[in-house]
Amino acid sequence: MEEILIISNYYPPEKGAAANRIEQLALKLYQNSYKVSVICPLANYPKGALFPEYKGKFSVTEKRDNITIKRLWIYPSVSKNIFIRSISVLSFSLSLFIFLLFKKTPQKVIVQSPPLLLSFLSIFVISLKNKKIILNISDLWPMAAIELNALKKGSLSHKFSLFLECYIYKKATLIIGQSTEIITHVHSIFPKKDAFLYRNFPDHNVSKIELIGEKDETIRIFYAGLLGIAQGVFELCQKIDITGLNIELHLFGDGSEKNQIEALISSKNDLKIYFHGMQERKALHETLKSFDIAIVPLKTRIYGSVPSKIFEYSSLGFPILYFGGGEGETIVHEHNLGWVVPVGNYKDLNEKLNTISTKPKSELNEKKKEIFKEAQKAFNLDYQMKMLIKKEVF
Template sequence: MEEILIISNYYPPEKGAAANRIEQLALKLYQNNYKVSVLCPLGNYPKGELFSEYKGKFSVTEKLQNITVKRLWIYPSVSKNIFKRTLSVLSFASVLFFYLLFKKTPHKIVVQSPPLLLSFVSVLVLSLLRKKIILNVSDLWPLAAIELNALKKDSFSHRVSLFLERFIYSKATLIFGQSDEIITHIHSIFPEKECHLYRNFPDHQVAKMDLVANTNEPIKLFYAGLLGVAQGVFELCQNIELENLNIELHIFGDGAEKSQIEELIQQNPQKKIYFHGMLERHILHEKLKTFDIALIPLKTRIYGSVPSKIFEYGALGFPVLYFGGGEGETIVQKNNLGWIASVGNFESLNSALITISKTGKSEIQTMKPAIFESAKKNFNLDFQIKNLIQKEVF
């Protein structure tokens, strides 16, 4: 059985799309006769503190669904203080550097990027050791940081980030990009670099669920995920207009904007927004059976970014209201997955909600089987993995 290692900054029991997609990759490789191991930090995300089972430990080795997971020490933080955030990244990067340098690792290694510094450290050491490096690029940094106003263009940090970005692209044996835009960007820098499209599809068979309809209830729109800067859920809650529509918005998740969202809801009960906190994945899916439409927002259009929730909720049979711009709009329209609103344009969003309210709950229910079948055909993780294996990528 051939060995392969995956290096990632996130892995379950941590929450979020990043942890979920790395887990799916690991499981699918195992199912295709690879011996898979994962190297990641001690669990701490999204709250920025070590989970109780990892406190007081420098490293932990676990066996999760036949995947060997090696967790290394990190100083966790999601603080807005730049010093603490930098210290957190450097802590794991330092431990990772020495681990890769002195511990035996397989020849084939998948490196997740971003975070940019961690992928740089990994690629630096692995290139010196002449490993086969498969760089899995899910977002374009530092470009995304500029678009999110998290980094100032032409600043010292920006120039350093550009150096790190070009280094990892140049040293990678081959690159996965989660969108056509990512691949286009990489080829604009290194035209000859071998790149493959690798979408963040869910495991469709695991995701299948029986949706329940109660036509006497309002249309239930839901957001489930991280409540951070990139998603802009707090600003969305401020500007969404549901008062005169037969629609409710339900929010599931955790993150930096949680307290602001809770306070807004408490002070404005007329907005028909309900917060449910963070739920375990299987509990969340059970709860969502009675819901109608998945809301997928981004605060701004991020070049190269395609939220994996498009594929996840399509695989569950949910229509989506996409409010993120970019390549995601094309995917929603091409596959008839629901509605789109122009990113950052709340007039466009509220206009789409009026259309949804007029569409009615009964017609929305009839959309679900067609969306499920479309996702089953077009968002197939098994086919994607097998196709890459046939090309001898792994």
Template sequence: MKEILIISNYYPPENGAAANRIELLALKLKQNNYKVFILCPLGNYPKGKLFPEYKGKFSVTENRDGITVKRLWIYPSVSNNLLVRLISVLSFSLGLFFYLWIKKTPNKIVVQSPPLLISFISVFVLSLKKKKLILNVSDLWPLAVIELKAIKENSISHKFSLFMERLIYKKATLIIGQSNEIITHIHSSFPEKKCYLYRNFPENRSVKLELEHLEKEPIKIFYAGLLGIAQGITELCQKINLQGLNIELHLFGDGAEKRQLEDLIYRQKVQNVFFHGMVNREELHSKLKTFDIAIVPLKVRLYGSVPSKIFEYSSLGFPILYFGGGEGEIIVEENNLGWVAEVGDYAKLNSKLKAISECGKLDLKKMKNSVWENSNYAFDLDKQIRLLLEEDVF
């Protein structure tokens, strides 16, 4: 049986797109006769606090669905303070460095990037050990953090990040990227590097979520996910106009903007906006049965980024209201998944919301069926994995 190690900063029982994406990759490789190992921090995301089962422990080895998961110590944080976040990443990075240097590892290793420092340390050590390095790039750092204005362009931290980025691309045996933009970016510096498209598709479903169509209720739009800087959910709630519309906006999740969002909704009483906090995946899907549309926003257009929520929620049968720019717009439009408003253009978004409010529930029901059929045809995870295996990527 072939062995493979996946290094990631996130893994279940943590929630979120990154943890789900890595778990799906691990499970699919296991189904294709790989013995899979995971190396990750102690569970803490998205709250930035160690889960109760990991408190007081330096490392943990556990078995999840036949996959061996090794968790190393981390000083967890979701602080907006860049220095505190850096200390958190460094705490895991140091343990990761010594583990990879000392311990025996499989010859094939998937390294998740970002976080950039963790992928840099992994690639640096493992390239010295002559391992086959498969770099899984889901976002372009430091470009994304510059676009979000989290660090200053041409600062010392920016220049060092560029150095790390170039090294991981150079040393990787091959690269899998979640978007065509990521592959174009890498080829601009390393045109000969082998790169493969690997979208963040969900598990292929033969049966869609049994959605309920409640004719007399308002149209329910939902956001479920990270409440972070990149998503801009607080700004979204401040600038959308639902007054007089047959629409409710429901929010699920946790993250750095949670307190700010709660203050906005509960104290300022934003009209027709409801916050439900963080719920697990099973409970979320149960609640969503009476909902109608998934909104997928980004604060700014992030080159290379394609939110996995496009794939996840369309595969459940939800039309997508996309407000993030870039390659995501093309995917929504080409596959007839819903509506697109230009990122940052709240006048355009409010115009789309007005048009949605005028839709009848019967029209939405037909649209849900169409979206489910289109997404399940276009976003086939098993086919994607099979093609990558045929190319000997893993």
């Protein structure tokens, strides 16, 4: 059995798309006869505090669904203070650097990016050992940081980040990117670099759609995921107008905007917005069976980013109300997955919601069946993985 190592900043039992994405990659490689190991921090995301089972430990080695996981020490934090956040990143970077320097690693290594510093240190050490480096790019940094106003263009930090980005692209044996925009960007810097599209398709193992209807005709729209700056869910709650409409908005997740969202909901009784906190993925999918539409927002159009929620929820049969711009719009349009609203255009969003509110549940249920059928055909993770293995990517 061929060995392969994955280096990631996130892994279950942590929550969120990033952890789910890496676990899915690991499991699919295992199912295709690879012996898979993962290096990641002690679980702490998204709260920025070590999970109870990892407190007081410097490192942990464990098995999870036949995947060997090595968790290394980190000083966890989700503080908005850049100095504290930097210490957190550097703490795991140091642990990872020492581990990779002195421990034996397989011949093939997948490195997740971002974070840039972690991918830089990983690739720096692994390249010294002459290993095959597969760089897995989920978002384009520092470009995304500039678009989110998290980094000032032309600043020292920006220039340093550009150096890290260029280095990891150059040293990687090949690259897998989760959007065509990522592949285009890589080729704009290194035109001859081998780069392959690897979408964040889910693996639900669901062969038929299961609809659970409620007694009333209220249309239940949900958001499930990270409540962070990039998603803009707090602003969505402020500007969405469903008063008088046959619509409710339900929120599931955790993140930096959680307290603001809870405070807003508790201060106004007529919002028809409900917050349910974070749920385990399987439990969440059970809860969502009685819901109708998934909303997928981004605060700003981020080049290279395609929210995995598009694939995650269309594959469960949910129509997508996409509010994020970029390549995601094209995917929703091409596969007829739902509705698209120009990013940041709340007037258009509220007009779309007004139209949606007039639709009977029977029409939405038929749309669910069509979307489920399309997603099963178009977003097939097993087929994608077998094609990449055939091309000797892994």
